[in-house]
Amino acid sequence: MVRKEMDKEEILEKISDLCNPLTPEQRERLTENLTVYTYRKNEAIYSEGEFPTQLMCLLSGKVKIFKNGVSGRNQIIRVIKPVEYFAYRAYFAHQEYLTAAAAFETSTIALIPITTITKLISQNNDLAWFFIKQLSIDLGIADERTVNLTQKHIRGRLAESILFLKESYGLEEDGCTLSIYLSREDLASLSNMTTSNAIRTLTNFAAEKIIAIDGRKIKIISEDKLEKISKIG
Amino acid sequence: MVRKEMDKEEILEKISDLCNPLTPEQRERLTENLTVYTYRKNEAIYSEGEFPTQLMCLLSGKVKIFKNGVSGRNQIIRVIKPVEYFAYRAYFAHQEYLTAAAAFETSTIALIPITTITKLISQNNDLAWFFIKQLSIDLGIADERTVNLTQKHIRGRLAESILFLKESYGLEEDGCTLSIYLSREDLASLSNMTTSNAIRTLTNFAAEKIIAIDGRKIKIISEDKLEKISKIG
DNA sequence: ATAAAAATATGCTGTAAAACATAATTTTAA
């Protein structure tokens, strides 16, 4: 993790969700306490069991939130895209981190002391609503995910993950290649299966002309079929 | 569902988490808009896809929050005990209900128009914090649950569910009988397994003298063993 | 440039848990 100097105006622009509700003085307080770091690919951002001290905002790059499951098998819980906020749940629940975060690729993150945020929330009702809404959305996603991961079959889970990655990070200019290049292992962690089965099922999808694979590039050929496979489980 | 008249003081006492932060006028507004209903065993409280209009507080009884999974298999997402609040997440996320709720047993519930709550949150920062904290805790539980349900084996999942029920609803006066009597089907929905396997595994636990079963009564004989089984998966 | 390590690919085997079947028991309703 490397400290990064960045133009203040540019940052304020990015974290507008947080800034817009604030008064000029509050905004000043925020920028004074804000630091920006860059994390390299696969670098840990925070770990399970640590005590949360900073709210984070992903300015650029891609980040995974994951848990260390039974016998070292990781489970990706959610993914973060610019400009989303994370790393605050544990503090608001008065807990240690129950998850870990790492960078999928080089990522620039704004860190704001959580105590600063706490004060701002207490002074600013719009900010409180911002977090209530975000937490509510995330809880809904978590509930959906629980059922999908537990009840769908391998093919359904992988199809769902591919669609999920498309929704989360979008496509390249060609309009069909996922703009995130995940290792097979990460794809497995996201889909609750072994790496072997992620590889195998990916190969099958390619043979069935549902997707095309070129190394870590995944090109969606038939979104309809992916949706159908995802739906029937 | 039957409308129930109840002493106002008694209700205010129960929903103190909501009321304590309020001014006398706000408290007045709350009680004016509050209704109390009683739901019978297995009666639906709300359903997936409906539009949320009321925040609910369970005054007495036991409630399950669940999702209709693939091929009609239900999944219990969380359980509610007195005096907990529920049915608000969807509205805060600007969504329809993603889950359904039903009464495990006869339950009395206070209903408050969600618009009333919204106004009170906007006026009262402590109330905003109450929901931020609650949502944060629930999101943490959901994250834990995802990993437990997907990665643990049947025995681990059932052991965990039994311990979870003990934590949630406590024990009878004898100090070892779960005070909730679930059908095997509900126990299966809670543990992500088929009803047959819930029955079978329960029988095994009884044969191993980890629990004792008498109809729907479950007596915990060795909590240590349950914890060990839950932990190793 | 070369060795070492990591990631990907694919086949084979074993097994946990679902699916199915049937019976016994309990609950509910007429």
Added chain:
DNA sequence: TTAAAATTATGTTTTACAGCATATTTTTAT
């Protein structure tokens, strides 16, 4: 009070997926 329905119990079969082994390719480090 008896029939019907629902729940619980248990045995058998099937299968989806994990686990393991091995080879190949790609990436990383020296």
